[in-house]
Amino acid sequence: MSFSRFFRTLSLALKSVMLHKLRSGLTMLGIVFGVFSVIAMLAIGEGASSQAQKQVLELGATNIIVRSVKPPDETSSSGQSGQSFVLRYGLTRKDLKVISETIPPILGVVPVRELTQEVRNKQYTLNARVVGSTPEYREMNHLKLAQGRFLTDKDLDEMANVAVLAHETAQVLFPFENPIGRPVQIGNRAYRVVGVTQDRTASAAIGGSLSGQDYNKDVYMPLPTLQSRLNTGDLFIRRTQGSFSAVSVVFDQITLKVGDTDETTDDQNLVIPTAEVVRETIRNLHGEGTNDFSVVVPLELLRQADQIRKIFNIVLGSIAAISLIVGGIGIMNIMLATVTERTREIGIRRALGARRRDIIQQFLTETIVLSGTGGLIGILMGLLTPTAFVGIQWFVDAYVMDRSTGTSDIGRLFSGMEPQIAVWSLPLAFGVSVAIGVIFGTYPARAAARLDPIEALRHE
Amino acid sequence: MPVVARLVDLKKFYDLGAVVVKALRGVSLDIPEGDFIAIMGSSGSGKSTLLNLLGALDRPTEGQYILNGRDTSQMTDNELSIVRNTDIGFIFQSFNLITQYTVLENIEVPLLYRPGYPPITARDRNRCIDVANQVGLGDRLDHRPFQLSGGQQQRVAIARALINDPAIIMADEPTGNLDSKTEEEIIQILTDLNNEGRTIIVVTHEPGVAKKTKRQIYMKDGLVAGEGVFPG
Numbered sequence: 001m002s003f004s005r006f007f008r009t010l011s012l013a014l015k016s017v018m019l020h021k022l023r024s025g026l027t028m029l030g031i032v033f034g035v036f037s038v039i040a041m042l043a044i045g046e047g048a049s050s051q052a053q054k055q056v057l058e059l060g061a062t063n064i065i066v067r068s069v070k071p072p073d074e075t076s077s078s079g080q081s082g083q084s085f086v087l088r089y090g091l092t093r094k095d096l097k098v099i100s101e102t103i104p105p106i107l108g109v110v111p112v113r114e115l116t117q118e119v120r121n122k123q124y125t126l127n128a129r130v131v132g133s134t135p136e137y138r139e140m141n142h143l144k145l146a147q148g149r150f151l152t153d154k155d156l157d158e159m160a161n162v163a164v165l166a167h168e169t170a171q172v173l174f175p176f177e178n179p180i181g182r183p184v185q186i187g188n189r190a191y192r193v194v195g196v197t198q199d200r201t202a203s204a205a206i207g208g209s210l211s212g213q214d215y216n217k218d219v220y221m222p223l224p225t226l227q228s229r230l231n232t233g234d235l236f237i238r239r240t241q242g243s244f245s246a247v248s249v250v251f252d253q254i255t256l257k258v259g260d261t262d263e264t265t266d267d268q269n270l271v272i273p274t275a276e277v278v279r280e281t282i283r284n285l286h287g288e289g290t291n292d293f294s295v296v297v298p299l300e301l302l303r304q305a306d307q308i309r310k311i312f313n314i315v316l317g318s319i320a321a322i323s324l325i326v327g328g329i330g331i332m333n334i335m336l337a338t339v340t341e342r343t344r345e346i347g348i349r350r351a352l353g354a355r356r357r358d359i360i361q362q363f364l365t366e367t368i369v370l371s372g373t374g375g376l377i378g379i380l381m382g383l384l385t386p387t388a389f390v391g392i393q394w395f396v397d398a399y400v401m402d403r404s405t406g407t408s409d410i411g412r413l414f415s416g417m418e419p420q421i422a423v424w425s426l427p428l429a430f431g432v433s434v435a436i437g438v439i440f441g442t443y444p445a446r447a448a449a450r451l452d453p454i455e456a457l458r459h460e
Numbered sequence: 461m462p463v464v465a466r467l468v469d470l471k472k473f474y475d476l477g478a479v480v481v482k483a484l485r486g487v488s489l490d491i492p493e494g495d496f497i498a499i500m501g502s503s504g505s506g507k508s509t510l511l512n513l514l515g516a517l518d519r520p521t522e523g524q525y526i527l528n529g530r531d532t533s534q535m536t537d538n539e540l541s542i543v544r545n546t547d548i549g550f551i552f553q554s555f556n557l558i559t560q561y562t563v564l565e566n567i568e569v570p571l572l573y574r575p576g577y578p579p580i581t582a583r584d585r586n587r588c589i590d591v592a593n594q595v596g597l598g599d600r601l602d603h604r605p606f607q608l609s610g611g612q613q614q615r616v617a618i619a620r621a622l623i624n625d626p627a628i629i630m631a632d633e634p635t636g637n638l639d640s641k642t643e644e645e646i647i648q649i650l651t652d653l654n655n656e657g658r659t660i661i662v663v664t665h666e667p668g669v670a671k672k673t674k675r676q677i678y679m680k681d682g683l684v685a686g687e688g689v690f691p692g
């Protein structure tokens with residue numbers, strides 16, 4: 001078909017479609033919503049996936065995170081009867097030693113002990129998360145320094161009384177002066193500030209398995225320093241709701257970096273088997289039946305998130321497909337009515353020399369113009385999804401947010417979602433809507449072409 | 461004069477299951493180039509059936525219809541379409557314009573279906589305008605059919621029939637829906653076209669119309685019952 005003829009057929013179809021604007025518009029709706037939902041759904045799925053990916057990268061795709069967990073029932077504490085007020089649980093030095101020495105694909109181990117403590121500089125105070133760890137903590141959590149330095153091996157060896165402040169901690173405690181070299185008061189001791197980290201956006205929780213972390217209100221110090229100074233011999237006494245309770249935790253978390261020196265193998269393949277070995281090892285050390293630790297594999301979370309996304313896509317994809325099919329049937333219905341309504345016109349065209357295939361082309365093009373335009377409108381609406389989400393978030397923030405807690409379930413639901421248009425979905429959606437036009441337009445077009453010219457001319 | 465169309469024992473039967481309607485029972489006719497024929501006869505005598513066959517809108521049940529030397533009874537649907545497009549201009553009693561199109565667009569319709577689908581050029585457009593002028597519609601090009609009188613609509617139909625420069629123009633009771641003054645104008649246009657050398661066949665009930673033609677054919681029960689030559 002020559003270009004001029006194609007153009008002619010197309011403009012003929014456009015003219016017919018424009019002749020009944022309301023009818024054409026209503027006819028397109030099914031396709032519009034079908035295409036819109038395909039694009040929006042893929043955008044949301046894509047957004048969720050890249051969000052999950054980002055979070056997992058933050059946690060480290062080749063990391064295994066082992067955390068101490070307070071057992072649900074008191075009887076499982078390993079304290080002896082005489083000192084049952086001490087709740088002893090979680091990861092021990094022995095765990096750390098065994099894991100790092102006996103499981104081969106583990107390249108690095110970063111133990112962490114964290115406490116919530118009041119930190120003060122003169123009249124400025126802040127309830128900070130005090131983290132005791134090793135120099136590797138910085139790299140593991142992608143912290144960047146604004147000034148000074150991070151913890152060093154020397155700090156650990158010397159059990160130095162030094163601290164690194166997170167961005168916000170430094171701002172609150174030292175609003176008017178440079179904190180480097182100055183002391184901060186934690187508990188009853190002073191620690192010298194050696195560094196300040198850069199501002200860092202909080203990482204949201206994924207899959208509910210790891211709580212989100214706000215790295216901005218942290219204070220970092222050498223693990224031995226924290227354990228010996230703030231944590232009297234692993235035993236930490238704190239006052240909760242008027243009564244004293246004692247818990248004994250050595251490490252809150254140990255992050256293991258998995259990998260081997262072989263460049264050809266993908267380190268990610270090692271992560272899940274290694275995590276299994278780690279789980280077994282600690283279970284053996286703690287004794288059967290104890291559940292005072294948990295093993296979190298970010299990679300596994302990513303895979304779970306991917307799995308959920310796939311199911312989500314299939315469900316929404318089916319809904320979209322049904323919507324498209326219903327839209328197609330709607331178009332077919334209208335086109336059949338149009339053929340009946342325009343029988344006379346078909347007769348006239350046939351009498352003036354139109355061949356059967358000219359009639360087929362005319363009605364098929366008209367159907368494709370309807371479905372294709374519907375597809376384009378749906379694509380345009382789909383492209384607005386991310387913007388619409390910003391609007392929804394704004395609305396939720398402004399009106400639905402629970403002001404007392406600063407959060408709301410709806411707010412949380414939407415804050416984790418940042419739809420990203422999947423570029424490939426645009427031509428796909430357009431192609432599908434054109435295909436719908438072809439599929440559902442062929443029958444009415446053939447019905448139109450089958451009409452006998454004389455019969456058609458006689459039609460009122 | 462060479463023969464444009466020749467009918468040889470042409471028959472058309474409509475098989476309605478219970479009965480077979482013999483609309484044409486054997487019509488033989490030679491139509492020389494430049495002829496102006498009126499087909500007359502009572503209602504149901506087979507005039508329209510004959511004209512539809514002549515117009516390649518239908519195929520005969522039996523017999524031959526040779527148009528420009530080719531037998532249409534053996535043609536495919538596509539070939540018949542091409543014959544309708546290039547060799548024949550058809551004018552209907554009820555005008556049969558496309559209602560959503562303007563005068564100019566209606567005149568253009570046969571150009572859309574020319575064999576090989578050549579693009580519609582500026583020359584084609586000018587020809588449409590010339591033809592419209594010829595039938596006296598020069599100032600109505602952008603009007604739509606509902607804005608025109610019956611006579612004007614029939615002029616559009618005539619212009620449309622002329623646009624592909626056909627050998628024969630056929631009109632099935634072209635003035636049946638028009639008043640007598642308009643009828644005269646339309647017949648005048650047809651007469652002028654005949655004077656230019658075009659072959660014209662017109663089905664009519666009106667003696668006043670038949671009087672203007674060169675030759676009258678009287679139909680009765682699917683057969684040619686008689687023929688007269690006017691004036692003469």
Ligand SMILES: Nc1ncnc2c1ncn2[C@@H]1O[C@H](COP(=O)(O)OP(=O)(O)O)[C@@H](O)[C@H]1O
Nearest residue numbers: 474481482483502503504505506507508509510
């Ligand atoms: N499509 C058809 N099916 C059955 N019978 C038909 C059909 N077309 C015409 N006829 C019959 O053929 C005969 C001739 O009809 P027609 O050619 O329309 O007559 P006229 O135009 O002279 O009034 C009539 O009896 C009519 O009923």
Ligand SMILES: [Mg+2]
Nearest residue numbers: 507508509632
């Ligand atoms: Mg008739």
